[in-house]
Amino acid sequence: MKRRIPLILVLVLGIFAAIAFVVPHPSVRGVDDVMRNDVLRIIGAFSLVLGVGSIIRHHYMKIKRKAEHWPYSWVTLSTLVVSAILGLFGGIDPNAPGVLFRAGGVGQFLSNFHMQTLYDNIMVPLAATMFALLAFFMASAAYRAFRARNLEATLLLVAAFVLMLGAVPLGRMLIKPLPAFAEWILTVPNTAAKRGIMFGVGLGTIATSLKIILGIERGWLGGGGS
Amino acid sequence: MLAPISFLLLVTLSPPQDVMARDRPNDNGKEISVFWSPSGDTGVTSYRILRQTEGQQSWDTVGMVGRLARSYADTDVEDGVRYRYVVLAASETETAESEPSDYAVSTPQWFDTDRIPALFGVAIFTFLIVLATNLARRNRNLFIRRISGLDAVEEALGRATEMGRPILYVPGLSSIADVATIASLNILGEVAKKTAKFGTPLMVPLRDPIVYTVAREVVKESYTTAGRPDAFSQDMVFFVTTQQFAYAAACNGIMVRDRPATNFFIGMFWAESLILAETGATTGAIQIAGSDAIHQLPFFITACDYTLIGEELYAASAYLSREPLLLGSIKGQDYSKIVILTVIVLGTMLALLANVQVLDWFRSIR
Numbered sequence: 008m009k010r011r012i013p014l015i016l017v018l019v020l021g022i023f024a025a026i027a028f029v030v031p032h033p034s035v036r037g038v039d040d041v042m043r044n045d046v047l048r049i050i051g052a053f054s055l056v057l058g059v060g061s062i063i064r065h066h067y068m069k070i071k072r073k074a075e076h077w078p079y080s081w082v083t084l085s086t087l088v089v090s091a092i093l094g095l096f097g098g099i100d101p102n103a104p105g106v107l108f109r110a111g112g113v114g115q116f117l118s119n120f121h122m123q124t125l126y127d128n129i130m131v132p133l134a135a136t137m138f139a140l141l142a143f144f145m146a147s148a149a150y151r152a153f154r155a156r157n158l159e160a161t162l163l164l165v166a167a168f169v170l171m172l173g174a175v176p177l178g179r180m181l182i183k184p185l186p187a188f189a190e191w192i193l194t195v196p197n198t199a200a201k202r203g204i205m206f207g208v209g210l211g212t213i214a215t216s217l218k219i220i221l222g223i224e225r226g227w228l229g230g231g232g233s
Numbered sequence: 234m235l236a237p238i239s240f241l242l243l244v245t246l247s248p249p250q251d252v253m254a255r256d257r258p259n260d261n262g263k264e265i266s267v268f269w270s271p272s273g274d275t276g277v278t279s280y281r282i283l284r285q286t287e288g289q290q291s292w293d294t295v296g297m298v299g300r301l302a303r304s305y306a307d308t309d310v311e312d313g314v315r316y317r318y319v320v321l322a323a324s325e326t327e328t329a330e331s332e333p334s335d336y337a338v339s340t341p342q343w344f345d346t347d348r349i350p351a352l353f354g355v356a357i358f359t360f361l362i363v364l365a366t367n368l369a370r371r372n373r374n375l376f377i378r379r380i381s382g383l384d385a386v387e388e389a390l391g392r393a394t395e396m397g398r399p400i401l402y403v404p405g406l407s408s409i410a411d412v413a414t415i416a417s418l419n420i421l422g423e424v425a426k427k428t429a430k431f432g433t434p435l436m437v438p439l440r441d442p443i444v445y446t447v448a449r450e451v452v453k454e455s456y457t458t459a460g461r462p463d464a465f466s467q468d469m470v471f472f473v474t475t476q477q478f479a480y481a482a483a484c485n486g487i488m489v490r491d492r493p494a495t496n497f498f499i500g501m502f503w504a505e506s507l508i509l510a511e512t513g514a515t516t517g518a519i520q521i522a523g524s525d526a527i528h529q530l531p532f533f534i535t536a537c538d539y540t541l542i543g544e545e546l547y548a549a550s551a552y553l554s555r556e557p558l559l560l561g562s563i564k565g566q567d568y569s570k571i572v573i574l575t576v577i578v579l580g581t582m583l584a585l586l587a588n589v590q591v592l593d594w595f596r597s598i599r
Contacts, residue, residue, distance in 0.1 A: 025355075029348050031261040032341045047410070051443055058442035058472035061449075065471040076490055130476065137478035141504060144511040151514070152535040201527050204543040206573060208525040210566045211547030212412045213355060217362055219415065223558050226419030226550045227447065228454060 014222045021220030062087060094122045166192055247273045248329035249280065249320040254337035259348075262312040262341030267305045272322035272329060279323050282307070287315035287336060310339045357572065362565035369561025377560055382521050382539030383552045389519040390427050393494035399434035400424070401493040403484055403509065405500020405524070406477060409443045412547075413525050417500035418444070418451050419550035420523075424497065425455035429464055436487060437470040440480045445472040481505035485512045492516055498533065499523040499546065510536035523549065 020042065027039035066080035098105035100123040153164045172178035173189025218224035249269040257264040267282055282305045283292040295307050310316060315336040322329045369375055393400050402424060404417040421437065428435045437452065439445040449470040456465035473483045485508065488496065496513040498506070499522065506522075506529040513520045514536045522533035523541025533540045541549055544566065551559030 029345050029352055030343060031259060031345050032343050033261045036261045043410075047443075054442035054446045058439075058445050061445060061467075061470075061472040065468055068468055079486075130479070133482075134476065134478040137482055137508065138504060141508060144507045148507055148511055148532060148535045204525075204527055204530070206570065207544030207566075208527075208547075210358065210569050210573075211416070211525070211544040213358055214362055214562050214566050215412050215416050215419075215547045217359060218559065218562050223366065223562065224419060224550065226422040226554070227415055227451060 010225070010228055013228060014225075018220055018222065021216070025220075059087075090122070090125070093120060093125065097121055099123050245274075246276070246322060246324055246327045246329040249322050249331040252318060252320050252331045252334040254316065254318045254334040256337055256339050257306065259342055259345040262339050263308060263310055265307045265310050265316060265318075265337050265339050267307060267318045267320070267334065269303060269320045269331060271300075271303065274322070274324065274329075276324040277322045278325060280305075281321040281323060281328075283319045283321060284316050285319075285333070287317070292319060312339050312341060314338065358565075358569045361568045361572070362562050365563075365565030365568060366558050366561040369557045369564065375557065375560045375564060377548075377552060377563055380541070380545050380548065380552055382523065382541045382545065383549055385519070385521060385539045386424065386553065387427065389495040389521060390424070390431055390433055392519060394431040394433045396494045398494035399436050399491055400428055400495045400497070401484070401487060401491075401513075401518075402435065402437045402497040403500070404437065404439070404444065404448060405498075405502055406440045406480060406505065407444075407501035408441050409447060411501050413501040414441075414444055416547050416550065417523070418448055420497075420499055420546075420553065421448060422451045422455045423550055423553035425452045426459045429456045429459035429461040432461075432464060435469045436491070436493065438473045438480070438484055438487060439470065440473060440475060440477075442472055442475070445470065477503065477505060478508075481508045484509055488512050488516050488518070493518055496520045497522075498537070499541065499549075502526055502529045502533075507532040507536065513537075 024039065024042075027035050030036065063084065066084050068074075069077045069080040070084075096105045098121060100121050149167075152160065153167065154160065169185070170189045170192060172181070173186045178185040178189070215224065219227065249272050252267065252269045254265055254267050257266045269280070271277070277300045279300055280298050280302060281294055282296045282298070284295045284307065285292045295309060296305050298305055305320075307316075307318075315338050317336045318334045320331045322331075390400065402421055404421055405411070405414055407414045409415065425435060427433075435452065437448055439448055449467075452470050453462075453465050456462055474480050487493070488509075489512065493516075496509075496518045498509055498513075498520065502509075502524055503526070506524070506526070510520060510522060510533055520537035521539045521541070522537040523546040524530060524533060525543050525546055527543075530540065530542055534542075548563050548566075551563055
């Protein structure tokens, strides 16, 4: 029964979603929208509680066991608590202060640390820093890719070299038809390969959905195909 | 003298012609499309669309569009109510009003005829999948080409076991609504069965709380199926954060601190793909990646040892489990690809022949 109920739910809702794809009438599309947006959001809200529970348990266990690098877990947990207090009682931004910041004294001082202020001044720069690291990772990946270890890597190297040279004025100066050739590589063989992959992805997506709806694929239940 | 001249200017701008209002086809109602032929004057700068509800005298402005527009979608209508429209051409100094259109009524449709080709394609594909699955019931020795990335899973798990180091499984950053995430969770189930069998520590950090709950159940069930429910720990599958780069930083931290022997990056990835894969490569771990995100595939191919490209991601759980019914569905996909390739080749040939004189012969025999 534990497996049968999810399978029946998936079958019914999967067929309903397929019907909603071709029936635009509000009586069908409306229900579909509710399922996709509202129900998913409600499930998301409940699972977020489980997610927060997971963070707390994971790091609490690390601290309890004094696992390697356990002091970092204190950082995570204390950040979680401070963020939760500021978010729940401090309001989102200075224009809509919460209970915490309406009081004078410490509350007045703390009003500099609204949720939005923290987000803009801590999360955004940190995320930007991580994103900026991509430039260095790209350089090291390029070095790795451009070592002509085998035929495929050599082809990659040659194609990349032609494309890069074709994109700068020097390439045109050295070999006049090079930019056109680079463009051809990008628009013909590259697009052909991409479309081939996209065909496979499209078919794979439909096949996986069908297998799940029909109950052939049960890996998501942890039970494999049995 | 000025007044008569400006009066003359006002009447010189020619109005839009043939104003038509129609219910938008194949929609869920609440929309009427208005079409018109442009004013012949080059000085027109914009068109204003006015609406009158049947039984009322007033005309309300419902929208304004640029001079190049030839249609307008009025989405602020009630189903079953009759409306008619007038289009006003406006220049810098004057306006000209069209004749009113006929009345139009917005109604929701029960069938989207635009989607018939997609429905037809899916029906053929479904038939081929069901056919291949049924064939697989009878013939259990189906040939599936080798996928080196999946053949390496066993070797990678064995290596981690020998080294006594954990395995990191990142099932992408997308939500459960993404089929790539579901495909990844199917693979996670198979990987978890093997880690249960070998007794290898498994770490599954997650970005989406719903994916977290599903992944936890998948791993738990896999450990139970493998006969090792005692080896499952709640700590194996854990939620990290919903923030993209914070999640990438957390995974990088795990790779650098815990030094997993094998990293799986399977699912949907965005800009963080190279950050994860390059960090993993520097730690010396065996890396198996898989994604249907075309723009991230080159990064994975460059930085990982094995990469599941596109459809291989969806074939992986069948390949790993060797379940005949699942393998049958892969055969079904192959049959569908044959159909698509045949259509492409035939279409290309016909498109090429369209410009060839020899077709005149076909036309002549009609």
